[in-house]
Amino acid sequence: MNIFKALSQGDGIINETNVTSFLSYIFNETNEFSSSFLLLFLEQIEKQLNDYDLQNIINISGKNYRQRINDFKSKYTYSAIPEYRLQKDVKIQDVDILLTISEKISENDCCYILIENKIKRSALKEQQCAEQYMLFNEIEDFQENVPVFSILITPDIDIFKTMIERVIEENVRSVWLKWETDKDISIVDLFRHLIKLEGNSEISPIDNNTQYIIKSFIDYISTELSIKERANNFSVAGSKIVEQAVFEINGDIYSLKRFDNKMIRLFDANDEMTDESVKPILRNIITQYKLDVNLERSPGKRKNTQTLGRDVIRAMNNRI
Numbered sequence: 001m002n003i004f005k006a007l008s009q010g011d012g013i014i015n016e017t018n019v020t021s022f023l024s025y026i027f028n029e030t031n032e033f034s035s036s037f038l039l040l041f042l043e044q045i046e047k048q049l050n051d052y053d054l055q056n057i058i059n060i061s062g063k064n065y066r067q068r069i070n071d072f073k074s075k076y077t078y079s080a081i082p083e084y085r086l087q088k089d090v091k092i093q094d095v096d097i098l099l100t101i102s103e104k105i106s107e108n109d110c111c112y113i114l115i116e117n118k119i120k121r122s123a124l125k126e127q128q129c130a131e132q133y134m135l136f137n138e139i140e141d142f143q144e145n146v147p148v149f150s151i152l153i154t155p156d157i158d159i160f161k162t163m164i165e166r167v168i169e170e171n172v173r174s175v176w177l178k179w180e181t182d183k184d185i186s187i188v189d190l191f192r193h194l195i196k197l198e199g200n201s202e203i204s205p206i207d208n209n210t211q212y213i214i215k216s217f218i219d220y221i222s223t224e225l226s227i228k229e230r231a232n233n234f235s236v237a238g239s240k241i242v243e244q245a246v247f248e249i250n251g252d253i254y255s256l257k258r259f260d261n262k263m264i265r266l267f268d269a270n271d272e273m274t275d276e277s278v279k280p281i282l283r284n285i286i287t288q289y290k291l292d293v294n295l296e297r298s299p300g301k302r303k304n305t306q307t308l309g310r311d312v313i314r315a316m317n318n319r320i
Helices: 003-007 016-027 036-048 065-075 128-136 158-170 187-199 208-230 278-288 305-317
Strands: 076-088 091-103 109-117 148-154 174-178 241-249 252-259 264-267 296-298
Touching: 016 036, 016 076, 016 091, 016 109, 036 065, 036 174, 036 187, 065 076, 076 128, 091 128, 109 128, 128 148, 128 158, 148 158, 158 174, 187 208, 241 278, 241 305, 252 278, 252 305, 264 278, 264 305, 278 305
Parallel strands: 109 148, 148 174
Antiparallel strands: 076 091, 091 109, 241 252, 252 264
């Protein structure tokens, strides 16, 4: 069973907070990955930066990954804090992950990495990464004159280009990484490389259950997130839209979509699947539009979301 796909079924959903938590765990120094994914991540950042070489900041050596990991662990320590709040006076910014790398002996910080994760085009905030970087430099919680990197992780769609352009104007140490691309430089590719290194005994063994979770995450990103972001005809777990209806609540336009596996999903004006629970929305639609839809199949037996959603879609489309 793919736990990520399972959690996204029915009225469930995988959101940015869930993905951030997973990434934060992968980065965390206390887990079994022993810096292996972090080194792959840093290498990817380094490839995309020209004049700001990470090797000048984090100096590690070794003929293979095992030696590089051991050298890194002997010299550095690091932490990954999810949902880190930056605040000064009335200014507030929440960084999805604050990654701090420090020298083990001196305990001086080597660099700070501000990671912003997006999985939906509707989450675009053009100035967000730039504002995070500027606020980070205003607060006094961190050592001065330590390099700060801004990392934006998004689906491979052009709408996020303006977001990375805005932060590059403020911070030249900014990198745009994609969840998955055709160019072998994505987050999914890093996870595949991690599994390959473990299979070749080039890094410490990864527990079988953890391997399965990573593979499930790869599969989820590759099949679900990519399809939702790249296709105009959205699918859910490979299903096709069979019925839909458009409605307005509090001035906002939404659409209800029913798929051939009977699932009901709610989409916003940008055709993005929302995080909201569907059933309360269905009841609101019935009340607002005065639809002739019964909440019960029979006395004492309420309709499930799938049945109620089907009836609401049909009632909306049959209005005169």
